[in-house]
Amino acid sequence: MTGLARTAIGELDWVLIPAPYRRDGLYMETLLAERGLPVGRCRDDVDLPGWLEKSPGAIVATHEALTPGVIAAISIYLEHQPDWSELPIIVLLDRAAAQHRIRAELSAVWSRSRHLFYQRPMAALRTGQRHPGGAAGTAPPARCARPYRARNRPPA
Numbered sequence: 113m114t115g116l117a118r119t120a121i122g123e124l125d126w127v128l129i130p131a132p133y134r135r136d137g138l139y140m141e142t143l144l145a146e147r148g149l150p151v152g153r154c155r156d157d158v159d160l161p162g163w164l165e166k167s168p169g170a171i172v173a174t175h176e177a178l179t180p181g182v183i184a185a186i187s188i189y190l191e192h193q194p195d196w197s198e199l200p201i202i203v204l205l206d207r208a209a210a211q212h213r214i215r216a217e218l219s220a221v222w223s224r225s226r227h228l229f230y231q232r233p234m235a236a237l238r239t240g241q242r243h244p245g246g247a248a249g250t251a252p253p254a255r256c257a258r259p260y261r262a263r264n265r266p267p268a
Contacts, residue, residue, distance in 0.1 A: 129144075137155070157182055159216040186214070199226070200225065203218065
């Protein structure tokens, strides 16, 4: 488990990156941190529940990182999140991946999250233009990831 890119963060104010393979996690961590988003990078299934307990504002993962253990841990976390919550999960898909199958499987097990799928290298948007900053430009700013959380949160 690596430390957070920034230390003074609160609940929902950071992005979790489960990326145990290659250098994807490091690249994504660097990209998001350069844009001011605090990041926590999880390297294996064993550490994931501990990271999820810290309440990330969003999750960014490559499809290769979505092992059965990771999918199950995130599913359990989503089942226990408050009713008002809808965790954004950005999944980076490889061009050769079975994209329809992956989308269908994740939609079935992660029904209480908001999914965004991108194809690597970053595919053009419908307008034919690339989004400025790629996935980092669409990653919800951590402080705005779930803007309705305060509105609907029960009093402490």
